Amino acid sequence: MNVVTAVIKGRHSVRKFKSDPVDETVIHDAIKCAVHAPTAMNLQPWLIGVIRSKELLDKIADFTDHGKFIKDAPVCFAVFGERNAKYYLEDCCAATENLILGLQAYGVGSCWVAGEKKEYAEAVRKLLNVSEKYTLVALVPAGLPQDISLASKKDVKKMVFFNTCDQGQL
């Protein structure tokens, strides 16, 4: 078994966390993974917030529609992208996934909570005192998993083609 593919395939969204804090070294290493992501023209157009204040976690959770569980996470990352960078969304999504996998490598569960297209994006930015140069791309609450629900995945055969696409296969 390849250790990297095992980490990738072992990842599932976690929405119930133990109250234990996430180790500082894990947080730092996961952020290093995030900022190691590829970016268009190597702009690295991001800003990553690490939120551990209970008061801020409660407020962020209240802003969201499908992220109320942020309240009970020991930490929540907020990935912001520089609006002026043409590919900030792709860049920040790559960083978000690297962050999630960096956490998963240490057994820390997390869940990507939508940011960029949500009405609450501006409220989160203002709450965290982030310059309007940036926009929220993702929230990633994280912690040791208390409960993991396994999402079903589509059949790979129906989502992949080699060379040209055989419409009958889909």
Ligand SMILES: Cc1cc2nc3c(=O)[nH]c(=O)nc-3n(C[C@H](O)[C@H](O)[C@H](O)COP(=O)(O)O)c2cc1C
């Ligand atoms: C862009 C994006 C936005 C998401 N937003 C939310 C969200 O707001 N709340 C939530 O509970 N999960 C959210 N998710 C997590 C998905 O629901 C989850 O990835 C999907 O159900 C598949 O489950 P898995 O992550 O366990 O494979 C989001 C995932 C992505 C990629």
